[in-house]
Amino acid sequence: MPENPYLPHAAVVRDIAQETSGERAVRTFTVDFEDENVSSNFKYRPGQLAMISVFGRGESMISMTSSPTMSKSLQFAIMRYGRVTSVLHYLEIGEKIGVRGPYGNGFPVADWKGKSLLFIGGGIGIAPLRSAYMYALDNRKDYGEISIFYGARSSQNIVFRKELESIAQSGKAKVELSIDKPEDDWKGFVGFVPANVKRLSPTSDNTIAIACGPVVMIKVAIDELLSLGFAPERIFTTMENKMKCGIGKCGRCNIGSVLVCKKGPVFSYDQIQKMPRDF
């Protein structure tokens, strides 16, 4: 019999980065599996998910924010929000969490070879996007132009700010940061992310667009992308629904006949258009 899919593997927290602060703070956790074999068997694609366990609290499905090209460690950018994610923020370096996975389909990064990539992120939606853009940056010659549009409520809420600024400086990708409301020191764009996309009107020629963030942002971003000439099958997003098992058994994450944990979380807009409004 194959291994028990409900059994989490022990992973040690190696590093904790405070990305943003406040009630909905975001921290990035870098973890290593205790068991070397588990670590080498954990092969994932950008955009895939893992079930994070804190015994006594339960489990939460979180996307890898690291790219498999970066290191053997896994990274998760987690917003303090619910039952599990709140206690995750009390973790200290050296403590253990449970990790099982990887789950879901992930981004079709192999199919995107030779194309330009336009990433559009809002808030914590940057977490899965980072996995994909770091992958593309680590395989830079496989892709055309790489642009990252990212917006947060305020400058204090920009996740991975330093890293994004250094990516911009390296010239490997174009980075457009925005905040929702004006601030004295802010020199970048003020307004919602889709408005920034509209303002700069990136080309849809040979380009794949990937949008992750709040549902409202995704809706407006998709409208914007369509009017820029992106075909629905070239627009990708991630869907989320409550999940308990993560392995297609517990019966709650479906959108129509599609289980998000198995066939998702990545869907093209073309696929989403064919789904019932069950999300």
Added chain:
Amino acid sequence: MVSKEEPLGFLPKEKLKEFVQELLGLGVVLAPKKEGDITIMQEIRTAGELAEDFEQTRNNLRTIVEPQNEILLTYQPSAELFCEENLPEEKQKIVFWCRPCDARAISYLDDNFKDEPFPDPYYIRRRDRVLLIGLGCDSPFPYCFCSSIGGSPFGKDNLDIVMTRVDRGYILEYITENGQEIGRKMSDIIQRLTDDDMTEMRKVQENADKMIRRKAPDPSDISRKLSSMFESPIWKKWGDKCIGCGICTYLCPTCWCFDINDVESRGKGYRIRTWDSCQFPLFTLHTSSHNPRPDKGSRVRQRVMHKYNYHPINYGGRIACVGCGRCSELCPMDIDLISILEDISKAGEKDA
């Protein structure tokens, strides 16, 4: 290879208790047992506990392969050990006198729990050690509609033996090698049947089909129509009537949805799996407070869609309902599944 052994056997009425007693020596026996006014399929320890005449058991076989609560893992926060799996013991279980519809329902649980790439080891361990001896329904119950949904009162799906009650006892049809093995072990009790027994068996079986009074609209037609009925007004109509108690899902032999939670007691931690229901608002509630199924209409829709549209889409057209009628009979608001299906049939015609 064709078995040369007799595919049929005869158990005289007066030997029934002895037969059950023998079964008790082969494993844990679960059988219909009276509990007040109702009958529950549960473990029996003596042949005398078996209810010989019984109404439809309130529970179904889900309890046996996916118990209502089970410990998946144990953990001890302070201990060296991170966590430990708690796979069930592989005890042989013999289910005696389940109804063919309940046995058939296991196919749908199999679809879910055996599905690749993550077959469920807890389920499979139990499932692999269950032997099913069915009792054909010679007098179907008032809410039954198995025959309009691909089943039959004497259906054989998943059964190892099916029994037919005749005047002087029971006729056993061995369906699987495991069933035949039981027959061999009971060879001193089981007799050969006569031509008269055969004739009587056929009559009982034919008669049972005629006794099913309820009829559901053509299920494959329902399945097809549902594909364009996600936004239909019928869901609000039935949702308004529903009180969201979830009893339809707890009694359904093809329901499998579950929740996973951590509980602690006396310094020890348990990660437990418990049955859950799509009829509860918390089932799909996001941390952000967004709920994809925020009202009862959308939850009634999920139940019907899952059985009659989503499951067939994902599993080769197989409709995940066996027509046992429990959801209709025991709904406190008298929501009858057949009425919903009839609504779908009618509304679908209007749309077409």
